[in-house]
Amino acid sequence: xxxxxxxxxxxxxxxxxxxxxxxxxxxxxxxxxxxxxxxxxxxxxxxxxxxxxxxxxxxxxxxxxxxxxxxxxxxxxxxxxxxxxxxxxxxxxxxxxxxxxxxxxxxxxxxxxxxxxxxxxxxxxxxxxxxxxxxxxxxxxxxxxxxxxxxxxxxxxxxxxxxxxxxxxxxxxxxxxxxxxxxxxxxxxxxxxxxxxxxxxxxxxxxxxxxxxxxxxxxxxxxxxxxxxxxxxxxxxxxxxxxxxxxxxxxxxxxxxxxxxxxxxxxxxxxxxxxxxxxxxxxxxxxxxxxxxxxxxxxxxxxxxxxxxxxxxxxxxxxxxxxxxxxxxxxxxxxxxxxxxxxxxxxxxxxxxxxxxxxxxxxxxxxxxxxxxxxxxxxxxxxxxxxxxxxxxxxxxxxxxxxxxxxxxxxxxxxxxxx
Amino acid sequence: xxxxxxxxxxxxxxxxxxxxxxxxxxxxxxxxxxxxxxxxxxxxxxxxxxxxxxxxxxxxxxxxxxxxxxxxxxxxxxxxxxxxxxxxxxxxxxxxxxxxxxxxxxxxxxxxxxxxxxxxxxxxxxxxxxxxxxxxxxxxxxxxxxxxxxxxxxxxxxxxxxxxxxxxxxxxxxxxxxxxxxxxxxxxxxxxxxxxxxxxxxxxxxxxxxxxxxxxxxxxxxxxxxxxxxxxxxxxxxxxxxxxxxxxxxxxxxxxxxxxxxxxxxxxxxxxxxxxxxxxxxxxxxxxxxxxxxxxxxxxxxxxxxxxxxxxxxxxxxxxxxxxxxxxxxxxxxxxxxxxxxxxxxxxxxxxxxxxxxxxxxxxxxxxxxxxxxxxxxxxxxxxxxxxxxxxxxxxxxxxxxxxxxxxxxxxxxxxxxx
Numbered sequence: 001x002x003x004x005x006x007x008x009x010x011x012x013x014x015x016x017x018x019x020x021x022x023x024x025x026x027x028x029x030x031x032x033x034x035x036x037x038x039x040x041x042x043x044x045x046x047x048x049x050x051x052x053x054x055x056x057x058x059x060x061x062x063x064x065x066x067x068x069x070x071x072x073x074x075x076x077x078x079x080x081x082x083x084x085x086x087x088x089x090x091x092x093x094x095x096x097x098x099x100x101x102x103x104x105x106x107x108x109x110x111x112x113x114x115x116x117x118x119x120x121x122x123x124x125x126x127x128x129x130x131x132x133x134x135x136x137x138x139x140x141x142x143x144x145x146x147x148x149x150x151x152x153x154x155x156x157x158x159x160x161x162x163x164x165x166x167x168x169x170x171x172x173x174x175x176x177x178x179x180x181x182x183x184x185x186x187x188x189x190x191x192x193x194x195x196x197x198x199x200x201x202x203x204x205x206x207x208x209x210x211x212x213x214x215x216x217x218x219x220x221x222x223x224x225x226x227x228x229x230x231x232x233x234x235x236x237x238x239x240x241x242x243x244x245x246x247x248x249x250x251x252x253x254x255x256x257x258x259x260x261x262x263x264x265x266x267x268x269x270x271x272x273x274x275x276x277x278x279x280x281x282x283x284x285x286x287x288x289x290x291x292x293x294x295x296x297x298x299x300x301x302x303x304x305x306x307x308x309x310x311x312x313x314x315x316x317x318x319x320x321x322x323x324x325x326x327x328x329x330x331x332x333x334x335x336x337x338x339x340x341x342x343x344x345x346x347x348x349x350x351x352x353x354x355x356x357x358x359x360x361x362x363x364x365x366x367x368x369x370x371x372x373x374x375x376x377x378x379x380x381x382x383x384x385x386x387x388x389x390x391x392x393x394x395x396x397x398x399x400x401x402x403x404x405x406x407x408x409x410x411x412x413x414x415x416x417x418x419x
Numbered sequence: 420x421x422x423x424x425x426x427x428x429x430x431x432x433x434x435x436x437x438x439x440x441x442x443x444x445x446x447x448x449x450x451x452x453x454x455x456x457x458x459x460x461x462x463x464x465x466x467x468x469x470x471x472x473x474x475x476x477x478x479x480x481x482x483x484x485x486x487x488x489x490x491x492x493x494x495x496x497x498x499x500x501x502x503x504x505x506x507x508x509x510x511x512x513x514x515x516x517x518x519x520x521x522x523x524x525x526x527x528x529x530x531x532x533x534x535x536x537x538x539x540x541x542x543x544x545x546x547x548x549x550x551x552x553x554x555x556x557x558x559x560x561x562x563x564x565x566x567x568x569x570x571x572x573x574x575x576x577x578x579x580x581x582x583x584x585x586x587x588x589x590x591x592x593x594x595x596x597x598x599x600x601x602x603x604x605x606x607x608x609x610x611x612x613x614x615x616x617x618x619x620x621x622x623x624x625x626x627x628x629x630x631x632x633x634x635x636x637x638x639x640x641x642x643x644x645x646x647x648x649x650x651x652x653x654x655x656x657x658x659x660x661x662x663x664x665x666x667x668x669x670x671x672x673x674x675x676x677x678x679x680x681x682x683x684x685x686x687x688x689x690x691x692x693x694x695x696x697x698x699x700x701x702x703x704x705x706x707x708x709x710x711x712x713x714x715x716x717x718x719x720x721x722x723x724x725x726x727x728x729x730x731x732x733x734x735x736x737x738x739x740x741x742x743x744x745x746x747x748x749x750x751x752x753x754x755x756x757x758x759x760x761x762x763x764x765x766x767x768x769x770x771x772x773x774x775x776x777x778x779x780x781x782x783x784x785x786x787x788x789x790x791x792x793x794x795x796x797x798x799x800x801x802x803x804x805x806x807x808x809x810x811x812x813x814x815x816x817x818x819x820x821x822x823x824x825x826x827x828x829x830x831x832x833x834x835x836x837x838x
Contacts, residue, residue, distance in 0.1 A: 014638045014640065015461075016459070016461060017448055017607060021440045021441075021445065025463075026440065029435055030436065041463070041474065042463040043461065043463075044460070044461040044463075046459065047636075051459060051460065054481070062473070217466075218496075219433045222574075232432065282711075283708075283711075284707050284711025284712075284716075284723070285699075285706065285707020285708040285710075285711065285725070286704065286708040286711075287704065288703050288708075288725045289702070289705040292701075292703025292704065292705075292777070293703070293814060293817075295778070295779050295780060298728070298781075301727050302730075302731055303725055303726055304703070304704050304723075304725035305725070306707045306722060306725075308722055309717070311721075312721055312722040316722065345734075359714070361714060362717075394712065395712060398708075398711070
């Protein structure tokens with residue numbers, strides 16, 4: 001069985017410099033994989049006609065489909081049109097269909113086309129013009145030798161919309177004749193874990209692949225929010241393999257696919273009809289920000305207080321001053337008192353707290369940067385607390401601490417479930 | 420003048436799928452640009468020996484320096500070593516210097532090398548072994564034909580540390596003989612703006628380039644936190660150009676280079692010796708999270724409260740219940756009352772507030788998703804408020820709202836400055 005491969009060419013000098021991550025290729029890779037056309041190479045090139053031409057030539061020599069993004073704008077440093085024209089020897093002509101849709105779009109915004117924008121309607125001869133549903137720059141689709149070349153704008157929302165409306169239907173039609181074995185979609189299943197180092201996750205998964213799982217790739221990706229395990233292969237993932245992975249990851253597995261910890265928490269709180277209030281210190285609002293990323297979180301999240309000063313811990317959470325004086329603000333008893341204080345003050349079912357040292361300053365002889373205490377008050381008995389010692393920069397420690405707090409809450413909610 | 424070019428080859432199947440952004444190449448491009456070696460192409464390829472070999476061959480044909488990242492780990496899908504050996508015809512041999520440093524590293528962690536890890540010490544004959552200061556996988560440097568090939572690990576912190584300790588000194592030595600005109604560093608100056616659409620920023624900058632600014636590129640990048648303007652060119656940026664850009668961007672310019680809005684706020688509050696408390700609603704803690712990303716923010720940030728429920732607005736901020744009943748929680752009077760309430764309750768100099776509808780739910784006939792009010796109480800006279808109507812998804816609206824609130828505070832602090 002031969003395979004159809006795609007290649008992505010992202011065009012733009014800013015993509016070759018630091019400070020800018022390119023997201024179009026991630027979206028396109030996912031979309032193409034779902035169609036059964038895996039991406040084998042991805043190239044980033046600056047706004048130089050000769051470099052774009054060279055990269056295109058290499059791409060066409062090894063892929064059946066080349067999707068370009070960027071370099072279609074109105075300014076003179078947008079060179080994608082020229083590079084394609086030079087490579088395919090199909091001169092640029094101003095095309096009425098490109099003009100019309102561009103004028104319409106600009107008219108909607110109450111504007112007319114500037115001379116620079118007229119450049120955007122110049123399209124290689126013989127190419128199909130792709131309408132831009134959200135911006136002014138048209139794209140195009142041109143077949144050359146045995147390859148299909150597609151040019152999309154660089155602005156993510158424009159690339160996405162043009163892909164869905166103009167490219168996807170044409171790809172389906174173009175490859176409709178291919179045997180089904182070729183176009184079997186690439187599937188990917190991801191497992192999100194927290195609490196185990198990468199090496200231990202790997203050990204746990206050792207030998208999980210059996211005969212019959214050939215061609216399925218395993219990937220591990222560590223971040224401050226945990227280790228992600230991914231399985232990738234053509235066709236459907238074997239259920240037995242998914243189950244085996246689940247079993248080995250046990251309750252370190254908090255979510256599958258793209259679900260986030262905050263979404264899991266939202267689902268569990270909703271199921272149990274419980275309300276939550278949070279008292280943060282070193283995480284500075286990150287837990288609140290994460291919980292409120294979930295649409296509808298106002299149904300279970302009552303409030304969050306970020307108590308950076310000791311005084312605010314006393315005032316807003318009724319943490320006894322003497323407790324802070326005796327144990328310090330970063331301590332197990334203070335974490336417990338914060339969880340209890342926020343729960344009682346808010347009248348919610350649950351109170352979650354975090355106190356710690358995010359660094360780089362604030363460490364003492366006995367309390368290093370990265371020391372974090374998490375507390376949870378469920379209303380019956382003493383609050384649960386847990387100590388963590390994290391490493392890394394300020395943001396890394398904040399991220400890990402927020403995940404640790406939400407994971408403690410998740411485990412408590414699951415435990416409650418099984419009682 | 421000929422130019423030395425570099426090419427980056429990022430290796431890893433996970434980099435070709437969605438959900439994963441690759442950051443090593445951004446770091447490397449910046450470092451190489453500072454050395455005067457611009458990156459001209461960047462290629463991403465999966466963990467397939469033949470694909471890596473092909474990509475390497477193309478890279479070597481057009482660049483003097485090829486930096487690879489990834490594919491050096493212990494598992495059998497790490498194929499960078501094999502691909503380089505196949506291309507250069509220099510067979511892999513287990514190298515004592517690679518073994519020693521790997522064993523030392525593992526011993527520090529109280530571990531010994533697994534059979535799989537021993538693969539990591541197999542390095543192409545004639546290559547220089549690059550020590551890994553933070554992980555177990557060694558890298559290598561090999562010269563082939565007229566190019567230098569450098570292989571670094573994929574884990575960002577390992578790639579960075581190995582680059583600084585092992586690669587940078589060797590690059591300096593290797594290219595010491597090149598004329599200075601070749602190695603003139605690429606410099607980049609960025610300006611961060613908020614409050615103007617991209618097209619208006621572009622209009623304001625029209626004609627800012629004069630004769631003598633040839634070879635300097637202008638880039639615009641829009642995000643929910645504003646529009647970034649960048650100038651890129653070889654050698655020093657002309658001061659007159661930087662000043663002209665500053666003048667045209669006026670007070671929409673809030674920071675330059677990598678400085679963030681939260682860092683600007685931190686600097687201004689520190690300069691004015693003012694303390695701050697924040698009351699958030701729709702931003703859910705994001706403002707607190709951002710302010711506390713700045714080390715030392717505990718000196719001026721007293722507390723943040725996220726009042727998701729109306730009750731919490733009444734209890735924690737003394738917002739009159741009747742005011743909410745009359746105008747709704749998302750309204751100018753409530754934003755003002757929140758700012759005043761948090762300032763008075765905390766005893767800080769300043770109180771900042773946000774209330775709005777982040778969506779997708781919560782809209783009414785008169786109040787659409789994206790309607791946001793920001794309030795600021797400086798202690799004298801009525802609080803300042805401002806209305807915004809944002810578009811986008813929940814996270815986009817949260818990001819824009821947080822930036823709008825911080826920008827209002829910034830403008831107030833600057834105004835105070837000039838009085």
